[in-house]
Amino acid sequence: MNNISDLELEIFRTLENVTDPEMPYINVVELGMVEEVEIDDNQVFIKLLPTFSGCPALDMIKGDVLRKIKEEIKRWNASLDIEVKFSFNPPWTTKRISEEGRRKLKMNGIASPDSEHKHGHSWEIDCPYCDSTHVTMENIFGPTACRSILYCNECKNPFEAMKPVANLYEKVDL
Amino acid sequence: MTKDNKYISELIYQLADDNFIHSYRGSEWLGLAPHIEEDVAFSSINQDTMGHASMYFELLETLGEGSVDELSHNRKPKDFRNAIILEEANGSGTYLDQPEYDWAFTVIRHLFFGVLKEIRLESLNQSSYEPLIHTSRKIQTEQYYHLMHWKTWFTQLMLSTQEARDKMEQAISRVWRDFGGVISLGKYGKEISDLKLIASEDELRSEWLRRIHQIFDQVGFSIEGNPGMEQGNGRNGEHTEDLTSALNILSEVYHSDIDAVTW
Ligand SMILES: [Zn+2]
Numbered sequence: 001m002n003n004i005s006d007l008e009l010e011i012f013r014t015l016e017n018v019t020d021p022e023m024p025y026i027n028v029v030e031l032g033m034v035e036e037v038e039i040d041d042n043q044v045f046i047k048l049l050p051t052f053s054g055c056p057a058l059d060m061i062k063g064d065v066l067r068k069i070k071e072e073i074k075r076w077n078a079s080l081d082i083e084v085k086f087s088f089n090p091p092w093t094t095k096r097i098s099e100e101g102r103r104k105l106k107m108n109g110i111a112s113p114d115s116e117h118k119h120g121h122s123w124e125i126d127c128p129y130c131d132s133t134h135v136t137m138e139n140i141f142g143p144t145a146c147r148s149i150l151y152c153n154e155c156k157n158p159f160e161a162m163k164p165v166a167n168l169y170e171k172v173d174l
Numbered sequence: 175m176t177k178d179n180k181y182i183s184e185l186i187y188q189l190a191d192d193n194f195i196h197s198y199r200g201s202e203w204l205g206l207a208p209h210i211e212e213d214v215a216f217s218s219i220n221q222d223t224m225g226h227a228s229m230y231f232e233l234l235e236t237l238g239e240g241s242v243d244e245l246s247h248n249r250k251p252k253d254f255r256n257a258i259i260l261e262e263a264n265g266s267g268t269y270l271d272q273p274e275y276d277w278a279f280t281v282i283r284h285l286f287f288g289v290l291k292e293i294r295l296e297s298l299n300q301s302s303y304e305p306l307i308h309t310s311r312k313i314q315t316e317q318y319y320h321l322m323h324w325k326t327w328f329t330q331l332m333l334s335t336q337e338a339r340d341k342m343e344q345a346i347s348r349v350w351r352d353f354g355g356v357i358s359l360g361k362y363g364k365e366i367s368d369l370k371l372i373a374s375e376d377e378l379r380s381e382w383l384r385r386i387h388q389i390f391d392q393v394g395f396s397i398e399g400n401p402g403m404e405q406g407n408g409r410n411g412e413h414t415e416d417l418t419s420a421l422n423i424l425s426e427v428y429h430s431d432i433d434a435v436t437w
Contacts, residue, residue: 053312054225088229088312139211140319141218145225149214165315 007076011037011044014072018064021057022144026104028061032096035087043081044073049092051165052145058086093165105162110147113164125161127152135159181365182303183237184255185372188360188409189294190230191256194246196287197223198420199260200280202269208277215323222316229309236305247428251418252411257355259283261408261417278338278345281327286353286386288321293381294372302370325389332393346397353401357382360409 015034016027028034028048036047046065050058065084073080094113097105102112106128113125127135132154139149140163147160200220207213231242239245254261260283265275295317298310331338357379359366367374373381379400390396406412 052222052225052316053229054221054223054316056221087308089308091308091312091315093315139215140323141215143214145218145221163319 007039007044007073008037010072010076011039011046011069014068015046015065017068018061020051021060023105023108023110025108026101028065030098030101030104032092032098032101033061035090042079043083044069046082046084048084048086049090049096050086050088051092053088055145062086091165094162097162109159111150111159111161113161125150125164127155127157128159129157130155178369179237181362181369182371183234183239184360184362185366186230186233186237186306187239187255190227190234190245191254191408192260192287192291192356193223193227193230195254195256195417195420196260196284197221197227198424199262199264200284202264202273203275203280204269206269206273206275219320219323222320226313226316229313233305233309243428247425251413251421254408254411254413254417254421255360256408256417257352257358258403258405258408258412258414258417259349259352259355260287261413261420262352263416263420276341276345278331278341279348281324281331282342282345282349284320285324285328285389286349287356288317288324289385289389290356290378290382291317292321293378293385297373297378300370301372306371328389329393332395343395346395349401350397351402351404354379354403355405355408357401358403358407358409360407363409 012029012034015029015037018028019026020028020031031051033048033051034046035049036045038045038047046069048062048065062084066082069082069084073082097112105112109128111125111128124133125135125137126133127150130152132152134153136151136153137148138151138158142149142160142163146163146165148163149158150161151158197220200216200223203213203216204220205213207216227246228242231245234240234245235242240248262283264280265273267273267275292314295310295314298306299314301307301310328342331342333339357375359372359375359378363375366372367377372378383400387396405414
């Protein structure tokens with residue numbers, strides 16, 4: 001008989017097959033969208049954090065998670081209920097993107113700003129092609145809600161960066 | 175429904191409807207913004223803002239006010255709680271037919287609203303209704319860029335040509351005459367702030383004035399007095415034809431095939 005932690009591992013492995021349809025090379029775990037996986041006798045509960053609240057991909061991602069998890073846990077216990085919920089608590093920030101996620105974004109020409117970014121401070125964004133810091137912000141608002149458009153003055157390439165999002169209240173205990 | 179819930183809903187309707195109609199008016203600029211980079215940026219801002227409206231509608235859904243779809247598409251104009259200045263058309267014509275939209279008006283309306291929205295969010299961070307704390311924190315991470323965007327437009331146009339300056343100053347007087355309606359918490363304002371859901375109208379107003387005057391100072395502009403509410407108070411269900419026509423367009427698809435919505 002398989003135990004709960006094996007199931008949890010399996011769920012995380014399955015979530016690694018769910019990607020953002022607008023960035024199919026990075027999965028939701030690497031993006032830091034998975035906040036919680038809870039398993040009890042009757043239910044699997046998955047709490048996801050939306051990157052941007054108006055992101056049109058959210059419904060697709062939720063549907064994809066539901067479908068893939070359902071498929072996967074059928075082999076374990078078909079009677080388990082599955083609930084997938086988006087939550088704004090805590091807010092998603094760029095800090096949540098994993099090292100592997102950052103590497104994949106970079107390979108696809110998307111820089112990840114300083115994960116320790118604080119509001120009001122200037123960003124340190126390196127060109128994903130030549131690593132130069134000599135870059136110019138062209139448009140904070142890029143092709144999707146979570147991306148900005150920049151230009152590298154060194155290698156003369158336009159590139160994108162994940163829009164730096166920091167939580168003003170990270171250190172406040174509730 | 176308890177009495178407290180009634181006031182909680184009342185406030186959230188105001189927050190939801192402001193963002194909803196504001197996002198819609200912004201989205202009508204798609205393809206018409208001054209340049210292509212602005213088109214990209216403004217669309218993104220409108221998408222975020224509609225996301226904020228949707229977060230507030232979700233809170234209303236959990237309070238038993240109806241589903242998000244019903245709340246956004248199936249209410250009568252008199253049930254809307256948005257401020258009147260936010261429902262006003264962008265100019266004459268429609269986005270399909272001879273749009274003579276006013277960019278100065280749009281910049282001022284967005285700047286004024288952005289500053290108030292920031293203050294409201296800071297206040298909602300301390301709300302006695304916990305779901306508003308989480309929602310406001312999430313919105314703040316996105317709103318930061320919106321306000322920065324409109325401040326940039328404001329400063330550049332105010333310090334540009336005389337023609338630009340004149341248009342901007344006209345837009346300021348126009349929005350000023352009705353912006354009191356955005357600051358208003360409506361007829362239940364006292365109950366709403368007594369419950370500590372959000373700061374009082376007076377506090378919101380004086381903080382808004384402080385920040386707006388600070389922005390004005392940087393471009394050598396000043397204005398006296400408090401913003402007015404000449405066309406009525408949208409918080410109490412008073413609205414103009416502009417809201418009715420906007421809602422008709424917004425809900426056209428919803429009403430054309432209810433089954434398709436639940437697809
Ligand atoms: Zn470069």
